Amino acid sequence: MSKRLRSSEVCADCSGPDPSWASVNRGTFICDECCSVHRSLGRHISQVRHLKHTPWPPTLLQMVETLYNNGANSIWEHSLLDPASIMSGRRKANPQDKVHPNKAEFIRAKYQMLAFVHRLPCRDDDSVTAKDLSKQLHSSVRTGNLETCLRLLSLGAQANFFHPEKGNTPLHVASKAGQILQAELLAVYGADPGTQDSSGKTPVDYARQGGHHELAERLVEIQYELTDRLAFYLCGRKPDHKNGQHFIIPQMADSSLDLSxxxxxxxxxxxxxxxxxxxxxxxxxxxxxxxxxxxxxxxxxxxxxxxxxxxxxxxxxxxxxxxxxxxxxxxxxxxxxxxxxxxxxxxxxxxxxxxxxxxxxxxxxxxxxxxxxxxxxxxxxxxxxxxxxxxxxxxxxxxxxxxxxxxxxxxxxxxxxxxxxxxxxxxxxxxxxxxxxxxxxxxxxxxxxVNNNLSDELRIMQKKTSRLEKQNSTPESDYDNTPNDTDPDDMGSSRKGRQRSMVWQGDGSVPDTAEAHTAPSPVLPSTEDVIRKTEQITKNIQELLRAAQENKHDSYIPCSERIHVAVTEMAALFPKKPKSDMVRTSLRLLTSSAYRLQSECKKTLPGDSNPPTDIQLVTQQVIQCAYDIAKAAKQLVTITTKENNN
Structure with a gap:
């Protein structure tokens, strides 16, 4: 993130203050609420990144900032700038508008339908128009005028256009001219750094010949962006392309499992x-x-x-x-x-x-x-x-x-x-x-x-065992919550049968005991109670994610324990035998993810008998488990809200 002050920046979609996200392919900065709509549209419409909490290639961020500062938003709102649009009642969203439907409808019209972009005069042959636009792009990328190129791309110019007379692509031209920000923009729109021109040379070759070494290195990174991103997701490292290393293959700690x-x-x-x-x-x-x-x-x-x-x-x-x-x-x-x-x-x-x-x-x-x-x-x-x-x-x-x-x-x-x-x-x-x-x-x-028969037999055995355990016995939960040290990923045919109720452990309180064969209950807790417990869960999850961002691995276990307690308290709000399949499914995801989270966090302990190959891989597993918990909690909020309002 650049060090300059950002106080004057506003959301491109609703003009709200201090936008914290960027739409990379649109060249705009957006606020949290508008970003949630961008994300729901998909990356083919808008590629969003957080300005501070997402790692950025410096020149990619510089490209987005340059577009934003040079009025890229006017490309997407061209017709709204016409005074006649105000007279017709068409306007952009404002910060006070509701996300749904107001902001969402405006953003869809702006980016998905391209309702406000400048329209070219109608032509009988659209391919000729696209070819003309692509030729204009081909000549424009040798300059530093990013917004002109974005406008051409928005109208249908092709980033990978191969100029029949020149024998090369826009990325070849930009690389030869040393235009690194143009190269970033073209790559965002799909330009391939590995494409050869009529002489058999790639954009990387031209960048190196022209002495543009930073650009050449960046083009190689772009060429391997997909595999680099996947490797970084798992282990927090990227290959050393300068020294010829182009792939990192992380290793799972439990990769010795037998394969079926x-x-x-x-x-x-x-x-x-x-x-x-x-x-x-x-x-x-x-x-x-x-x-x-x-x-x-x-x-x-x-x-x-x-x-x-x-x-x-x-x-x-x-x-x-x-x-x-x-x-x-x-x-x-x-x-x-x-x-x-x-x-x-x-x-x-x-x-x-x-x-x-x-x-x-x-x-x-x-x-x-x-x-x-x-x-x-x-x-x-x-x-x-x-x-x-x-x-x-x-x-x-x-x-x-x-x-x-x-x-x-x-x-x-x-x-x-x-x-x-x-x-x-x-x-x-x-x-x-x-x-x-x-x-x-x-x-x-x-x-x-066969699986169901085995599960039934195991469940009968568990009931017999639980009758013998007079003290601290609790009925079996209808949803999964792995209680022992079994590998949480080993959820095969006997998974349900071997589960024992642990969902009430953590705060010492035991709900009303009922027989395991009681009829399913349609009664659900109040929406307010579920929201309150969900807020506690997400608050604890945020603490864990902050610890992950700051590499405070010793905080994982206490954070996961607090999350487990919060999950336990939330699960206790619901009947033991929920009638709704959706409730049962969400509770299973909630509780099994909480156990899996604890299991992953324990891998950070020193001296573990089966230590992880890479702490960053464990961290990504922890983050995903945390998200699964948050997702399940959110599902339960949605379900209870819907049911209680009926």
């Missing part, structure tokens, strides 16, 4: 993807990393009482209409992955990206790929009771009727690896997947039946 045939098949599927589909999957995971990191910053910077409002929730990646329905559905399912599962997927992608770039043959090594297996087993043990699972955005399916009839919950989890990797599919590919799902459904249903 399903996990091996999942790994083989990832490796066998075409480069195009692999790149799509990697980009989707990149977007999910961005969402999770931004969520963590949001939790750390917001007033905890505002975290329970609707304005802050971006629970999964928003729909991108340019992507297929299959890809959009897979992108949204990434939000289901817990910290361990998601880290495993990231590591697998990093490993295969390195293999593909180096041209290595397919590896037969047993890498850490329990992701799909664990996801399937977790979903089976949880979703068998969850009839209201999707809280996703509606995604128009290409074959809604046939696919929905085939893809029941069981085979929807079984095909998770397909959902995550498939882009546009042919009819033949679709039918192959469909037939495979139908063939596997019987096996999966049989496994689930």
């Amino acid at each position: 045939e399903l996990a091996k098949a999942a790994k083989k599927k990832l490796q066998s993807l075409s480069n195009h589909l692999f790149e799509e999957l990697a980009m989707d995971v990149y977007d999910e990393v961005d969402r999770r990191e931004t969520d963590a910053v949001w939790l750390a910077t917001q007033n905890h009482s505002t975290l329970v409002t609707e304005t802050t929730v971006v629970p999964f990646l928003p729909v991108n209409p340019e992507y297929s329905s299959t890809r959009n559905q897979g992108r949204q399912k990434l939000a289901r992955f817990n910290a361990h599962e998601f880290a495993t997927l990231v590591i697998d992608i990093l490993s295969d990206a390195k293999r593909r770039q180096q041209g290595s043959p397919l590896s037969s090594s047993k890498d850490n790929v329990e992701l799909i297996l664990k996801t399937v087993s977790n979903q089976h043990s949880v979703e068998s009771q969850d009839n209201d699972q999707p809280d996703y955005d509606s995604v128009a399916s290409d074959e809604d009727t046939d696919l929905e009839a085939t893809a029941s919950k069981a085979n929807r989890q079984k095909s998770l690896d397909s959902d995550l990797s498939d882009g546009p599919v042919t009819v033949q590919e679709f039918m192959e997947v469909k037939n495979a799902l139908v063939a596997s459904e019987a096996k999966i249903q049989q496994l689930m039946k």
Whole structure:
């Protein structure tokens, strides 16, 4: 962050004071409330970063500041500057407007619909117009006039345009001229630093030839931005590109786990993807990393009482209409992955990206790929009771009727690896997947039946045991809350059966004891009580996130204990057998995430028998667990508010 005073800056969308976020691709600064709307639109509309609590490449921040200071916002509000717009009743939002619907509707019109940008005269051939604009961009990037280039990009100029006469792209021109901020802007809009011109040279080559060494190094960073971001998310380090190191592959502390045939098949599927589909999957995971990191910053910077409002929730990646329905559905399912599962997927992608770039043959090594297996087993043990699972955005399916009839919950989890990797599919590919799902459904249903039988037997054994334990006995909770030292990620077929109630431990108070076989209760606590407990949880989470930001790892355990107590108190508000599936699901997420958080925090203890490979990897797991807790608490606020108002 630059050291200059920022007191004169206002939100580009509502003119509120002291904006703390930036929209990188729009060249604007925005306030918290408007940022929540930007995030809900998706990164294809607006790429947001916190100005102080997100690491910035210096020249990228300088590019955004230059655009902001030179009136980039007028590009997006061109027609609103016309006095006639006031007469017509069209106006921008103001700080006093409600987020929904006022600010949200204005921001969608401004950035998603581009309702206020300057319109070019209609032409019969749009491709000619785009080509003309791209040629103008090609000549403009040799100057320092960023806002002119942003205006051209907003009108449809292509950042990767290959000039037929000049034989190169705008990024070649900017690199040769040493225009590092233009290079940043072009890269934000998708320019590829690895593109060769008609002479076989890349923008990096031209930057080095011209003595623009900072630009050359930055272009290499941009070239590896995706894998660098994934590695930094897990371990807080980036490769040393100057010395030829272009990849970091973090190692999980528990990477020696045995792999099932399903996990091996999942790994083989990832490796066998075409480069195009692999790149799509990697980009989707990149977007999910961005969402999770931004969520963590949001939790750390917001007033905890505002975290329970609707304005802050971006629970999964928003729909991108340019992507297929299959890809959009897979992108949204990434939000289901817990910290361990998601880290495993990231590591697998990093490993295969390195293999593909180096041209290595397919590896037969047993890498850490329990992701799909664990996801399937977790979903089976949880979703068998969850009839209201999707809280996703509606995604128009290409074959809604046939696919929905085939893809029941069981085979929807079984095909998770397909959902995550498939882009546009042919009819033949679709039918192959469909037939495979139908063939596997019987096996999966049989496994689930065995799983339920085992769980029932274990539950009966637990009841017998609990009757013998006269003192301090409590009935079994209907939601997961792992009580012992079992690996929280080991949530396989016996997960529910081996759970013992620990949800009431922590404050010494024991709620009214009831028999475990009591009927489910529809009674829910008051909204005010749930909000009050949620505020306490989020306040404790913020303390933990601040400790993470300041590398105070010795604070993790006491913070996690306070969070656990707050979670215990919140869970105690609800009946032991909630009637609502959504309540049960949210309580399971709340309590199991609190246990997982404690387990991760314990890895920071010195002398641990199984120490983590990297404290930064543990930190990212801690942050994700904290977010899962906050998300579950928010879900419970929403549910109780809705039910109590009915």
